[in-house]
Amino acid sequence: MDSIDLEVLKTCAAWIAAGRRCELVTVIRTWGSSPRPVGATLAICEDGSVIGSVSGGCIEDDLIARARGDGLRRAGPERVSYGITADEAHRFGLPCGGTIELAVEPLSARSRIAELLERLERHELVERRLDMASGAVTLAPAPPGAVMRADAHTLVTLHGPRWRLLIIGAGQLSRFLAQVATAMDYHVTVCEPREEYRTGWNMDGVQLVHAMPDDLVLELKLDHRSAVVALTHDPKLDDLALMEALKSDAFYVGAIGSRANNAKRRERLLQFDVTPDQLARLHGPIGLYIGSKTPAEIAISILAQMTAIKNGVPAALQVGHAATPEAPGSHACVA
Template identity: 80%
Template sequence: MDSIDLEVLKTSAGWIAAGHRCELVTVIKTWGSSPRPIGATLAICDDGRVVGSVSGGCIEDDLIERVRVHGIVRSAPEIVSYGISADEAHRFGLPCGGTIELAIEPLGAHSRIAELLQRLEQHELVERRLDLRSGAVTLAKAPAGAVLSVGEHSMTTLHGPRWRLLIIGAGQLSRFLAQIAIAMDYHVVVCDPREEYRAGWQVDGVELVHAMPDDLVLELKLDHRSAVVALTHDPKLDDLALMEALKSEAFYVGAIGSRLNNSKRRERLLQFDVSAAQLARLHGPIGLYIGSKTPAEIAISILAEMTAVKNGVPAELQIQHAAALTPPGGNACLVELS
């Protein structure tokens, strides 16, 4: 399962290879309320096919209609805006009178989409610089902290996994978690030193590593764009890795288990070289409470919590597994994961 941006690039490369004219549309600025973030992309083919999204569908409809009526006629990139006037905001369905600015780029061999995809297959975060006058493209490894930027004569976009997720344990739950995380622009590494768990475990695009988890945590040099999720239930594997992860800059560190097992884990970690402040960063029981029971649902719960933390949602607005959810006159309805 590819991320939306990767699907857009792969589809564009296929259209170019088949001899179609096509355009790449990128959201570069928004005002007010907008349904898609800066950097969102869409590709449109000369036959009206589209992939990706830059709005709730209203702007896509207009772009498709223009291609059907006029074809793809641009020979150079162009910056266009939707929703400038109140009438346009109403026409295109932009909420709250929002405005969106798009870069529309005609694609061809000069666009270096195929080369970009080759670099992305190596899990590289790539900076793509587009000359807005000529359409010429240069590719380079993105520096730390790089963001989308638009100048008078150029636009620089980022492509590739913007986040890293280390999953400890190659079980069934790990498979679902990895598949969904890839679609969310994570570079996923699964670590499990146990051969019986690694045998037959494979998810396309996921790096499977045979190493001790704590050694790998140190090797990866986790930064503020990294997350760690421990899923083995084995303290010999989970605890040491969690200890190192809690000392790192990782924005999220979590471990599966019931409230009882989580309490015991916290007691063990305090006996190691983990401070109370570091221990407070540990998420467990892991995930937001959504009544999850199956591995797929639990994976969604975990990624929901990771996303909330990544996006800065206050903890008091999250319904966590760690909270006791007891309906009036009933028992706690929390699913305990042993």
């Protein structure tokens, strides 16, 4: 399952290869409330076909109507605004007072979409620079701390896995977690030193590594865009990974297990070189409380908690499994 940004680019490449006129639309600025964030993309074809989203739907309807009525006639990139007045905000489905500015870029072979996709296949984080006057495009590795930016002359966008997720263990839950995380723009690595669990594992876009978890955590040099989730139930594997991950800059470190197992894990980690402050970063029992029972539901619960933390949602607004009353018959792994 690709992320929506990757689906947009792949569709653009297919349209270009087929000789069809198409445009790439990017949200570059918003004022007030806006249904879609800066950086959201949409591609539109000459027949009105679209993929992606830049609003709640009404701006897409306007773009489609224009494409079908007038065709795609732009000779070069343009900046387009919607919702400047209250009437327009209502017409285009924006919240009251909301305004959205878009960069609309006609695509061709010189747009270098195919080359960009080749780099993304190698899991590179790429900076794409568009000259708004000439339409010329350059591609380069994104420097540390790079962010999207736009001015009257240039649009610079970032493409590739902006976030990293290391999963310890290649079980059934790991498959669901890896699949959804990939669609959420994570570069997913699964660490599984046990041969019996690696047999039959095959997921496109997910890297499977045969290594000891603590060695891999150190090798990856986890930063503030990294997350680690331990899912093996084996202290010899999970604890080693957690011990190193808690010392890193990873924004999220979590481990599956019941309340009782989580308490024992915390006692074990304190016996190693893990400080109380570092241990306080451990999420376990893992995930937000959504009544999850099945592996697919538990994966959603874990990713919901990761997303809340990544987006800076205050802890007081999160209901984690560790904060919920333990009911008889609750799921042994999570509740």
